[in-house]
Amino acid sequence: MADESSMGSTSQAALLLKKQLAELNKNPVEGFSAGLIDDNDIFKWEVLIIGPADTLYEGGFFKCHLIFPKEYPLRPPKLKVITDIWHPNIDSKGDVCISILHEPGDDRWGYEKASERWLPVHTVETILVSVISMLADPNDESPANVDAAKEWRDNYPEFKKKVAKCVRKSQEDLL
Amino acid sequence: MLRQVLDCMMGNCLKASGADDVSLLREGAQPNPTSDPHPSGTRAHDSLPQADSEIEHQSSGGGGGGGVGGGGAHIYYPSPNVSRPANQLTEEEQVKIAQRLGLIQHLPVGEYDGSKKNRECVICMIEFVIGDRIRYLPCLHIYHTDCIDDWLMRSFTCPSCMEPVDAALLVTYETH
Numbered sequence: 001m002a003d004e005s006s007m008g009s010t011s012q013a014a015l016l017l018k019k020q021l022a023e024l025n026k027n028p029v030e031g032f033s034a035g036l037i038d039d040n041d042i043f044k045w046e047v048l049i050i051g052p053a054d055t056l057y058e059g060g061f062f063k064c065h066l067i068f069p070k071e072y073p074l075r076p077p078k079l080k081v082i083t084d085i086w087h088p089n090i091d092s093k094g095d096v097c098i099s100i101l102h103e104p105g106d107d108r109w110g111y112e113k114a115s116e117r118w119l120p121v122h123t124v125e126t127i128l129v130s131v132i133s134m135l136a137d138p139n140d141e142s143p144a145n146v147d148a149a150k151e152w153r154d155n156y157p158e159f160k161k162k163v164a165k166c167v168r169k170s171q172e173d174l175l
Numbered sequence: 176m177l178r179q180v181l182d183c184m185m186g187n188c189l190k191a192s193g194a195d196d197v198s199l200l201r202e203g204a205q206p207n208p209t210s211d212p213h214p215s216g217t218r219a220h221d222s223l224p225q226a227d228s229e230i231e232h233q234s235s236g237g238g239g240g241g242g243v244g245g246g247g248a249h250i251y252y253p254s255p256n257v258s259r260p261a262n263q264l265t266e267e268e269q270v271k272i273a274q275r276l277g278l279i280q281h282l283p284v285g286e287y288d289g290s291k292k293n294r295e296c297v298i299c300m301i302e303f304v305i306g307d308r309i310r311y312l313p314c315l316h317i318y319h320t321d322c323i324d325d326w327l328m329r330s331f332t333c334p335s336c337m338e339p340v341d342a343a344l345l346v347t348y349e350t351h
Binding site: 015016074102103107118119120121 | 252253255256298300322334338339
């Protein structure tokens with residue numbers, strides 16, 4: 001069901017995102033670069049994550065789309081990695097599964113605490129910092145890519161090989 | 176925008192819960208004769224065929240950022256990934272939301288007077304201006320009333336310290 005949002009809150013979202021874009025342009029953050037997919041749409045961002053040093057993903061360049069809802073910051077954006085990537089917490093379509101991007105609130109099964117879910121204080125920067133730390137440190141408790149999670153646990157050399165292949169491909173894609 | 180918080184608009188939703196009658200949820204805000212019709216009212220009509228002039232009135236009130244219940248048509252968020260208009264809520268969800276509205280009503284409000292350490296509302300990232308309506312959570316974090324009320328209807332958690340507000344409220348009651 002589509003959420004309704006008033007004009008007021010839509011422009012609040014746009015304002016907040018514009019502010020972050022300006023700030024990131026002025027003071028870039030190490031580890032990623034961020035811009036808009038289309039200069040006329042502040043809700044659709046393109047982000048390039050630089051594979052963090054001392055991880056299997058080092059040297060890789062992972063293009064992502066960060067799509068914000070009109071209700072931001074009350075609801076989380078969706079993050080999709082466009083570049084091929086092999087990671088336990090990124091599914092085959094590239095959708096990133098981390099708890100801070102899950103819809104807010106208390107679910108009745110208590111699967112995830114409200115405090116682990118989305119909070120309206122998250123920004124492009126804090127989201128990407130979390131994603132970069134997820135690259136370094138996969139969470140195999142709730143894997144989005146079960147095969148990658150299994151391989152990460154049981155056949156690490158093969159996991160490493162697959163990631164290395166993604167890293168090489170990401171470098172070629174960039175050229 | 177944030178100083179447009181109209182007592183009457185805020186009061187309407189909260190009074191509904193104060194009456195301890197969940198059926199009031201279905202009706203939402205009372206028509207507010209002082210508010211102007213707003214373009215977003217038309218959008219409320221699109222998504223809610225049964226919408227009447229009351230919805231239009233409420234969404235025009237929500238134009239400044241929305242009161243409790245969110246801007247636009249009164250859509251509620253009983254649990255993650257669930258959003259529905261009041262008339263589609265289950266009984267259990269109505270009770271949960273009515274309780275939530277009641278609890279939010281009990282959180283103190285005030286006017287920003289410049290004496291607090293927090294200088295900006297971390298939800299909208301806009302600096303507080305003297306006279307802004309602010310709400311205090313039990314953990315003593317403060318936010319614009321508009322910003323935090325909309326959030327608390329989705330998740331009863333302080334965005335800054337992640338403390339569950341209901342647990343903190345209980346502690347407050349017990350110690351007083």
